[in-house]
Amino acid sequence: MRTRPLKVALLGCGVVGSEVARIMTTHAEDLAARVGAPVELAGVAVRRPSKVREGIDPALITTDATALVKRGDIDVVVEVIGGIEPARGLITTAFEHGASVVSANKALLSQDGAALHAAAEQHGVDLYYEAAVAGAIPLIRPLRESLAGDKVNRVLGIVNGTTNFILDKMDTTGAGYQEALDEATALGYAEADPTADVEGFDAAAKAAILAGIAFHSRVRLDDVYREGMTEVTAADFASAKQMGCTIKLLAICERAADGESVTARVHPAMIPLSHPLASVRGAYNAVFVEADAAGQLMFYGPGAGGSPTASAVLGDLVAVCRNKLAESTGPGESAYAQLPVSPMGDVVTRYHISLDVADKPGVLAQVATVFAEHGVSIDTVRQQGKDGEASLVVVTHRASDASLSGTVEALRNLDTVRGVASIMRVEGE
Amino acid sequence: MRTRPLKVALLGCGVVGSEVARIMTTHAEDLAARVGAPVELAGVAVRRPSKVREGIDPALITTDATALVKRGDIDVVVEVIGGIEPARGLITTAFEHGASVVSANKALLSQDGAALHAAAEQHGVDLYYEAAVAGAIPLIRPLRESLAGDKVNRVLGIVNGTTNFILDKMDTTGAGYQEALDEATALGYAEADPTADVEGFDAAAKAAILAGIAFHSRVRLDDVYREGMTEVTAADFASAKQMGCTIKLLAICERAADGESVTARVHPAMIPLSHPLASVRGAYNAVFVEADAAGQLMFYGPGAGGSPTASAVLGDLVAVCRNKLAESTGPGESAYAQLPVSPMGDVVTRYHISLDVADKPGVLAQVATVFAEHGVSIDTVRQQGKDGEASLVVVTHRASDASLSGTVEALRNLDTVRGVASIMRVEGE
Numbered sequence: 001m002r003t004r005p006l007k008v009a010l011l012g013c014g015v016v017g018s019e020v021a022r023i024m025t026t027h028a029e030d031l032a033a034r035v036g037a038p039v040e041l042a043g044v045a046v047r048r049p050s051k052v053r054e055g056i057d058p059a060l061i062t063t064d065a066t067a068l069v070k071r072g073d074i075d076v077v078v079e080v081i082g083g084i085e086p087a088r089g090l091i092t093t094a095f096e097h098g099a100s101v102v103s104a105n106k107a108l109l110s111q112d113g114a115a116l117h118a119a120a121e122q123h124g125v126d127l128y129y130e131a132a133v134a135g136a137i138p139l140i141r142p143l144r145e146s147l148a149g150d151k152v153n154r155v156l157g158i159v160n161g162t163t164n165f166i167l168d169k170m171d172t173t174g175a176g177y178q179e180a181l182d183e184a185t186a187l188g189y190a191e192a193d194p195t196a197d198v199e200g201f202d203a204a205a206k207a208a209i210l211a212g213i214a215f216h217s218r219v220r221l222d223d224v225y226r227e228g229m230t231e232v233t234a235a236d237f238a239s240a241k242q243m244g245c246t247i248k249l250l251a252i253c254e255r256a257a258d259g260e261s262v263t264a265r266v267h268p269a270m271i272p273l274s275h276p277l278a279s280v281r282g283a284y285n286a287v288f289v290e291a292d293a294a295g296q297l298m299f300y301g302p303g304a305g306g307s308p309t310a311s312a313v314l315g316d317l318v319a320v321c322r323n324k325l326a327e328s329t330g331p332g333e334s335a336y337a338q339l340p341v342s343p344m345g346d347v348v349t350r351y352h353i354s355l356d357v358a359d360k361p362g363v364l365a366q367v368a369t370v371f372a373e374h375g376v377s378i379d380t381v382r383q384q385g386k387d388g389e390a391s392l393v394v395v396t397h398r399a400s401d402a403s404l405s406g407t408v409e410a411l412r413n414l415d416t417v418r419g420v421a422s423i424m425r426v427e428g429e
Numbered sequence: 430m431r432t433r434p435l436k437v438a439l440l441g442c443g444v445v446g447s448e449v450a451r452i453m454t455t456h457a458e459d460l461a462a463r464v465g466a467p468v469e470l471a472g473v474a475v476r477r478p479s480k481v482r483e484g485i486d487p488a489l490i491t492t493d494a495t496a497l498v499k500r501g502d503i504d505v506v507v508e509v510i511g512g513i514e515p516a517r518g519l520i521t522t523a524f525e526h527g528a529s530v531v532s533a534n535k536a537l538l539s540q541d542g543a544a545l546h547a548a549a550e551q552h553g554v555d556l557y558y559e560a561a562v563a564g565a566i567p568l569i570r571p572l573r574e575s576l577a578g579d580k581v582n583r584v585l586g587i588v589n590g591t592t593n594f595i596l597d598k599m600d601t602t603g604a605g606y607q608e609a610l611d612e613a614t615a616l617g618y619a620e621a622d623p624t625a626d627v628e629g630f631d632a633a634a635k636a637a638i639l640a641g642i643a644f645h646s647r648v649r650l651d652d653v654y655r656e657g658m659t660e661v662t663a664a665d666f667a668s669a670k671q672m673g674c675t676i677k678l679l680a681i682c683e684r685a686a687d688g689e690s691v692t693a694r695v696h697p698a699m700i701p702l703s704h705p706l707a708s709v710r711g712a713y714n715a716v717f718v719e720a721d722a723a724g725q726l727m728f729y730g731p732g733a734g735g736s737p738t739a740s741a742v743l744g745d746l747v748a749v750c751r752n753k754l755a756e757s758t759g760p761g762e763s764a765y766a767q768l769p770v771s772p773m774g775d776v777v778t779r780y781h782i783s784l785d786v787a788d789k790p791g792v793l794a795q796v797a798t799v800f801a802e803h804g805v806s807i808d809t810v811r812q813q814g815k816d817g818e819a820s821l822v823v824v825t826h827r828a829s830d831a832s833l834s835g836t837v838e839a840l841r842n843l844d845t846v847r848g849v850a851s852i853m854r855v856e857g858e
Binding site for chain 2: 331
């Protein structure tokens with residue numbers, strides 16, 4: 001074994017960073033044996049240097065992240081700050097100084113992945129980011145390496161633990177959205193400002209990263225259609241149950257039927273209770289991958305949290321250190337397929353639509369005509385009436401999102417339709 | 430991209446090999462883009478050259494596998510023959526001639542993995558074998574690379590599709606073992622001679638491979654305790670149901686509580702219906718991994734079949750080809766921890782024991798005394814009597830397998846115990 005250690009700079013020492021530092025210290029011998037050389041924590045950049053950080057030598061702490069990255073003797077930079085800047089600048093500076101980078105930064109990767117990969121390649125170093133998607137669950141490496149000889153057609157997953165906790169709570173207790181969110185916040189599963197989670201921004205960033213890798217193309221956050229789950233109601237769960245379904249916030253990346261384009265989207269959807277994703281409880285994550293030869297694979301585990309995310313960071317750290325020792329680099333960006341990302345209107349799926357309608361003869365015929373005129377074929381209709389009001393639940397066959405939008409717009413213009421109570425996509429069948 | 434192709438020799442062209450050849454031909458452009466150079470099928474060694482092989486140039490076919498491997502221009506040898514010889518000799522010869530090897534050979538790897546890894550390292554080439562365990566499911570790479578910075582404590586999995594199909598059938602239809610086996614055979618899920626599957630040899634080979642990688646130690650097939658599932662009865666399933674459990678043939682690799690040794694075993698076991706492995710249906714495989722930082726991960730998918738296994742082979746082929754181009758090698762054997770493998774007697778788990786006893790007062794007291802004398806603590810007892818005969822079902826707390834064996838031997842010697850109807854371990858709680 002080489003005795004000269006590989007030097008690691010840690011940027012950020014919060015929930016994930018402190019766990020990375022702890023494991024690097026307590027498992028130093030294991031890491032050295034697995035890498036083939038000692039791995040030394042050479043510096044830790046933080047915002048609040050006065051905070052007590054158990055187990056970390058105070059001499060390693062600095063507030064000057066840029067100087068740490070520029071030191072010249074750093075082999076690997078671990079970036080767990082998050083956000084766009086200063087993370088982006090620090091990563092680029094690290095590359096320029098010959099350091100490989102391990103990052104957990106989904107926001108940055110989903111926005112600037114291509115440029116960062118290009119910079120890493122230019123400087124002959126690695127950029128690894130398993131921790132950016134679904135915490136400890138190995139996903140990036142299986143997609144990028146294990147399935148490198150296969151053709152991935154679909155990635156369908158629960159990639160946000162906060163929203164899965166809330167939806168699971170609504171499903172099992174009948175609670176409304178706000179009540180379930182309050183509980184998630186109290187238990188620490190949701191942040192004080194839950195926007196990034198509940199509006200689907202976090203999941204959309206992960207969808208962009210997964211789609212890019214799965215389809216060997218460039219997919220950015222802006223390419224991902226996004227709907228949050230704040231408008232999912234207890235009534236929606238009741239409707240889902242009647243269909244033998246539950247509701248999950250899904251990230252869905254698909255290759256079009258003709259293979260010439262891809263789509264990526266995040267939205268709440270009904271999935272059958274028999275689907276393995278339906279039984280993913282609490283804050284767990286799980287991702288289904290469908291490939292030509294492999295068939296259906298599922299990856300399941302804790303999608304967030306300090307320790308699980310640190311596990312993913314450290315797995316990348318070992319790989320990047322091995323590459324450093326071998327003076328090689330791992331697989332870089334693979335975007336050769338250059339498949340364009342189609343808009344949401346091109347997505348083809350099934351829909352569950354609840355309408356409030358007047359309870360009089362001929363309404364169903366009117367509604368059915370609107371569906372037919374827009375080329376959306378109806379699978380089932382359920383009508384329920386009371387006191388002159390009625391509800392009509394329509395489940396369609398597969399149709400394009402554009403046709404469905406046209407249908408809904410026309411339905412809203414019917415005198416006999418009082419309102420569109422909910423529209424939900426049905427996936428995983 | 431490099432224009433000179435990497436040359437691949439394929440040894441074996443059965444269910445898996447023909448699919449590897451087909452995908453290499455039909456997806457040549459994708460593979461080239463992902464590797465960074467064209468990947469050319471340079472020769473295919475078969476036993477029956479006269480067989481028509483659609484899509485494979487007849488000029489590539491040879492019966493002389495040794496000559497193919499020795500040709501001198503082969504970059505990668507794909508071994509999908511299976512068995513010990515001639516596979517072992519051919520792989521060794523390949524290494525000597527500078528070729529990396531991708532293998533799906535669980536029998537060989539579980540018996541001679543250490544020697545083969547040493548030979549690969551000596552010649553500066555790769556030995557990859559994702560396809561040897563659980564078909565298309567990425568397991569070797571996640572354990573070897575994604576979790577390289579973590580400490581794995583337990584691997585618990587369904588790694589044989591044939592036996593899972595049979596047990597699932599028994600569970601859902603109430604069929605007996607023979608009836609379910611006959612159906613598996615008729616549907617092609619079981620081979621004409623099902624011994625390797627139903628007696629647990631196949632699963633034991635996979636357990637040895639997984640344990641070695643998970644614990645960074647050497648675990649051979651001989652180290653794995655093995656019980657088949659041919660004696661599981663409909664009555665066992667009825668007992669399992671009463672406990673809220675089902676029965677699966679599990680491969681279980683564990684680090685001892687003190688961390689100083691490991692165990693590996695394959696046997697039928699009851700697991701709670703709430704455990705994710707309980708809902709793995711048909712011929713699917715799934716593996717649970719528990720690690721210090723990552724927590725509980727699960728990997729699920731098709732564990733066998735031509736296409737899924739080919740997917741795993743091709744993923745390895747791409748990795749090995751990339752390494753060849755970079756003039757580097759991937760991670761080799763990691764056995765630095767050198768943890769010894771403890772015998773089955775040291776395994777600690779819970780037990781479900783059914784006894785046929787005389788239906789008279791004092792029997793339960795006698796039986797309970799035997800358990801107490803052997804230090805096995807009883808969790809629950811259920812007594813059922815009719816016509817002078819009675820059955821006694823005992824579920825224990827956690828105890829060592831040695832204590833349990835002692836208990837059972839002593840029970841057999843009791844006059845009031847007519848017989849031990851079944852002993853089954855209870856896992857996954």
